Amino acid sequence: QLQHMIAEAAFYRAERQGFQGDPVEDWLQAEVEIEALLRGVQEPKHSSAKRAQSAAEASAHARSEPKAAARKK
Known part of the structure; x- marks a missing residue:
């Protein structure tokens, strides 16, 4: 579970940087x-x-909201 939280936080960090930063x-x-x-x-x-x-924080918030695809159904 810790690894998953870290992965999500790293993803959102990279996303905010336009995926131009260093993934490591x-x-x-x-x-x-x-x-x-x-x-x-x-x-x-x-x-x-x-x-x-x-x-x-964005990762935690994203987990608490329904996914966009789920809301459209």
Whole structure:
């Protein structure tokens, strides 16, 4: 489950960058952010940390909403 959360956060991070960034960096940053969120640790105010946290939050939000295809049926 942790791997899935990290994968989603990394995907959303890459998506926001137009898939132009380094996938390994996206994964590593997502891993740091997800683990920090699970521990309840506040990360330093760093732009990449904030982006990864936003990705994690978007990931959690996306899981809580029905998929677009499911809503159209």
